[in-house]
Structures are given as structure tokens and as C-alpha cells.
Amino acid sequence: MEFQIIWFILWGTLWAVYFMLDGFDFGAGILHSFLAKNDAEKRVIINTVGPVWDGNEVWLITAGGATFAAFPTTYALMFSYLYSALLIILFALIFRGVAFEFRGKVDSDGWKKGWDIAIFLGSFVPALLFGVAFGNIFQGLPMDAEGYHGTLFTLLNPYGLLTGILFVLLFVVHGALWLSVKTDGDISKRASRVANKTWYALLIVAVLFLIHTAFATKLYANYLQNMVWLVVPVIAVLALLGIKLFASKGQHLKAFYSSCLTIVMITFTGVIGLYPNLIPSSIDPKYSLTIFNSSSSIYTLKIMTVVALLFVPVVIAYQIWVYRIFRHKLTVDGVIKDKEAY
């Protein structure tokens, strides 16, 4: 297989895993102020993601680094074309990260309230804008030999916004399921209720997204050419239905795994549809950035393949190990007693 294809698959995988992992952090962050009735409950919610959010975010940094190393032209043009959108995402992620760390460091209501807002914005804004960004990538960017012919507001088109809303709802359901698994008693019940109710909205938006995709993008062309790939969106839809099936029975862990699968498969649905493009041009396909015209040299791709094969399995192994150490449910009592908690 060609190295560009290997890196295309890895590129898609890094994004898929990133959305699967940071997705529940975003969901928990969006919900934490609304779901919790008091400060102790807010702390429980924050502490469910406390040990893992930083490791989750590194999947984004690696996705960025991999784009740079494997497809430098795409990295360069994508990041400079989407300058303002990325800037907002950056500020939001920085805000969220310090908020987790600083919120508990001063015992004052105003202080905590400020950081609660930071956690909400730092979770909601990236969730929405990653969706908007990927919606626009699926659609193609208005670019030709002269460069990019759009602004921040060009990105806020109906399809981009729809994808943004899809991402937000996906992550809210995902985060609510995470919380219903990771907490106990009343919070867990409330989280489960949110997951069950939000799921209907998610279903509607997902259906709209699948329909709108046929009109706004060329993603389906690859599937019509080779029907075998349809298995990916089909799994995505089945997993989406699985969420409700398990959640309504109170099997939250299974529902959570279903939403993991949904997120991964939705990402791959888009990625497979893009092939061989990384960013299609909406003006003329000959200006599209493909995995072949924007890639690094084969030598670099080979080196990076060796690095990825050596280290990514190790990373996955120790991240799973750490997740297992923190697999217990968090309780209000436990968090109050634990002086190390956020």
C-alpha cells in the first residue's frame, strides 16, 4: 500500500480517537453547570474528566503534528486559511485547560463561577467549531491558484453550522453517558435522563446531516463507486440506534461504548468520502489538496510510519491502563474528602 494512504488512514484515526476521547470531556464540560445542583456536584463532574482530559487533548496535538509531518502543504494551507476559527478554538482550549487546574485553587464563589463559565465556553466553542470546520472541509473550501477566497463568516454556512450542531449534540450525549457511568446516585440519574432526551435531537440532526451531505458535498461519490465502504456509515447508524437501545435500559456503559463507536464511524464516514482529498476545492477540483499532491516525501513518510508503529500501540496501552486505574465511580463524599481532587 502506498505510504500516503497509510498516513491518510492514520490521519483519520487520530481525529476519530480525538473526537471520541475529548468528546466526552466537551460533553461533561458543557453539561457541568446545568447538571450539577451545587459546588460539590460540579466538582464531581470535573473530577470525572480530571485525570484524563490532558491525555485526551494530546490526540489533537498529535493529529496536528501528523498533518504537519505527513501532509505539510495541507497543514500550512488549512491552518492559515482557517486562521480566525483556529484562533478561537485555541483560546477556548487554553481557557478550559487552566480552568480545570485553577478552579479549586481559591475558595471563593466568584472565582469558581468565573472558571465555570470558562469550562462551559472552553467545551462548547471547540465542539461547535470543530464541527463547523469539518463540515466545511467535507464541503470544500473556496480556494484556487490565488489562495483562499473566504472569511470566518464564509464558514458559517448552513452545512457547516449543521455539522457543528451535530458535533455538539453528539458530544453532549457522549458526555452525559460518560457521567452516568462515572457518577453515582442522583447525578448519574440526571445525566442518564439528559442522554436519553438529547438523543432524539441528535437523531433528527443526524438524519438531516446525512440528507444535506448528499446535496452539499461529494462525500457519497466514493460510496457509490464502491458499495463495500457503505458498511462504515451503516455501522455509524446502528451504533447511534444502539445508544438509545442501551441507555433506555439503563445499560450506560454499553450505551457509552455505542456512542464511542458512533463518533468514530461518523468521522470515518466523512474521511472515506473525502478520499483522496484532504481539503477539496469548492471552486475547481484541480486545486484540491489531496493526499498525493500535499504529502511529504516517501522517505519522511517511511520514517514517520516506523515511529507511529513503534509508539502509538505503547501510548494506547498505557492510556488504557490509566483509564482502568480510574474506572471507579466518583461520589460527592469521595470528592469532598479527597484533597488532591480538582
Place this chain on the structure above:
Amino acid sequence: MDALTLSRLQFAATAAFHFIFVPLTLGLSILVAYMESLYVRTNDEQYLKMTKFWGKLFLINFALGVVTGITMEFQFGMNWAEYSKYVGDIFGAPLAIEATVAFFLESTFIGLWIFGWNKVSKKVHALSIWLVAIATNLSALWILLANGWMQKPVGYILRNNRAEMVDFMALVTNPYGWLKFSHTLLSGYVIAAFFVMGISAYHLLKKNKMDFFKRSFKMGATFALFTSILLFIVGDFHAAMVAKSQPTKFAAMESLWETQKAVPYNLLLIPDPANERNAAEAVGIPKLLSFLAFHDGNAEVKGLKEFPKGDRPPVMITFLSFRGMAALGILFMLLSIISYVVSKRDRLESNTTLLRIMLYSIPLPYIAGQLGWLVAEVGRQPWIVYGVLRTSDAVSKAITPSQVWVSLIGFTLFYGLLGIIDIYLLAKYSKKGPDDDLSSIIKTSREV
């Protein structure tokens, strides 16, 4: 101002801010890991208290280092798209490796360390902070190999309108990168050592928790002694490497205009870049500059006039930054030796002058580190990759000045706010001193 100037300002501001937090992380992670290992080995609760107290400060500082790092990775593409296109084939690799090899390790095990006190055994807990320390230092290696390549490009060929990697091992073994790594690492260690000594001095002056802070001070002083001396030695090799591979930068560092042999080192010197000469030169030590450059007192050193004006870096900033950094480096050795001797003889309490000096010295190694980066980056101008690509050819074509104005102002305000909050928290927890109640941790860690 154009997008180029604004982007340069933004990169300088965000990199300088990032580098307030990173170097302390490099050194303090090792000190905290060492403290926890001592606790595991001796079961002396004083070491556990030290781990907790210094660990708390480590974490407050660490958070900002991590989040401001994402900006650095994104900016290459956002503001320096032409650079990223041109050198991404070789420059992207160390960045991606840094994330894969170091960032995952660091971020996963910092979570285990913060939240794992009563979830894993004492040994595994200590191991997790060691892994964090190794990972932070490893990430420094990869990013400095990347920077080393910008200073002294190796292992590439110009092909397909870009620089393509042809020899990965040349990149990994680039001596410039390794010197940059050692020099930066050691400067981070000195920052951490002075940080620990300075805060300990504050409490010793207040006669607060004497045993705790004497031990801390002594640990800091021992660390400072070795690292400040090594830092100076490595600095000397680094300067020699600059003389060899970046003659324009070296000439600017020393404000040397004419090519000469057996060049003296003028202790007092006032550059006059407008007239391509020095306004004053005095107290010259014969042959010393030639010796510093090539470890040979009679060697010829190239002056700035040897190069076209368009290829020379700004002389004043480079010269002053280098002088300032070197002078501070000597001061750090002296202070470290004195601190080490006084703490070794257990005379810290009576030596309030030293304690006061060490308290107010906390910012000095930070300043030296910032000056060092000014030498490295301003001194490399007008090149972004020395001899290969000019900074003016590297900026993104798609960005407008107004976009960069917005982001530059945004970063300044946002980072300014975060910086104030972080320093407030560091001061608050530094003054508060160690927590005496460790019962919950000790009890639970015995249960495990």
C-alpha cells in the same frame, strides 16, 4: 504594520510567554520526582511534605506551560504557512515525534500523579512523576532538535521547491541541536534550583518550618551548583558552535565589525551599528574572543562587514542579550557556590543577606533564559532557516494584517490575564507553605 512584522511579534510574544513556564517544569519535575523517591526509600514524611508542597507549585506552573504549547504548534501553520510548506517535510517530523513520544507520556502520567495518590502503590506513584520528568525533558529534546535544524540545517536536499529530508539520523544527531538541548535544559534546571532556593529563603527569613525549608534549600543549592557550572561550560561550547556554523550571529553577539586574527575580548563595548563600528571599546583581554570562538587564541574571526548588509542580524539586541545572559550566567555560578557552602555548613539562618539575595534572585534565571532565546532567534535573522529560507519569505500569504492584529491583541490580553492569575496562585501557595496534614494520603497509600 504588515502581516510579517505582526506575525513575528506574535510569535516572539507567545514563545516568550510559553518559555516562562516550560523551563521551570523541566527542572522542578526532576526535583519533585527526586523528593518522592527519597520518601519512598526512607519513609520520612518530611520528604512527602516536600513532594506535596513543591509538587503543588509544579502543577500550577505546569498547566500554563501545557496550554500555551498548543499555540506554538498551531502557529507554524497559521502564521508561517510558506515556512511550513517549504520545510514541513523535515521540520514536521520532530514535532510529530514530540507529540507521540513525549506529550502522551507526560499528559497521561501527570493525571495519574495528581489523582492517583490513593489508587496506586507508593512506588508506582513515584514512577509516574519520573515518567512526567522524563517526558518533559524528552519533549524539549525533540523541539530543540527542530530548532537546531533551523539554526544549522542538516540532512536535507532542495527538491520539488522545498527542503526534503534525506537523512533522518543527521537531524537526530545534529550537534547544534544537542548543544541547544543541553544548554536549554540546564538553564531550566538553574531556574528550578533558584526557584526552590528563593522560596525556601522567604520562609527561612520568616523562621517558618525551618527543617523543611533548610532541606529544600540545600537540595536546590546542590542542584544549582552542578547545573550552573555545567550550564556555563555547555554555553561555551554552544558559542563556539555558533562561531563555526553561524558566523553572522557570532559577529553580532560580539559586535565585531572587521575580520581579524587573535581578536581581543573587550569587557566594555558600545556598538554603533549605524556607522558599522563600535563607539567605544575598552578593557580588552588579548586573544580571548578568538579563543572563545575557535578555542584557539590566534584564530581569525569574521566581522559583520564580511557579509552583505541584508544578511546581518540586528546587532544591538543580539549583542546586549548575549552580554546580559553571559554576565548572569557567571553570577549564577557564584551564588550557587556560596549558597551550597552556606547550606552545607548549616549557616543559612544567620546569613540573612544571602537569603534575601536568593529571594530576589528568583527572576534572574528567567531573564537569562529569555535573553538566550533573543540571541538564538534574533541573531539568526534575516533567516528563519539559516542560509536556506528568509523570514520574510516564510509568512502565510492568506492572512491579513487586521487578522493578525486581532490575534496579537487577543494573545496579549488573554496571556497577560492568565500570567497574572498564575503568578498570583504561585505566590499564594508559595507563601502558604507546606500542608502538615498528610493523614489521608499516608493511610490510604498503606492500604494499597
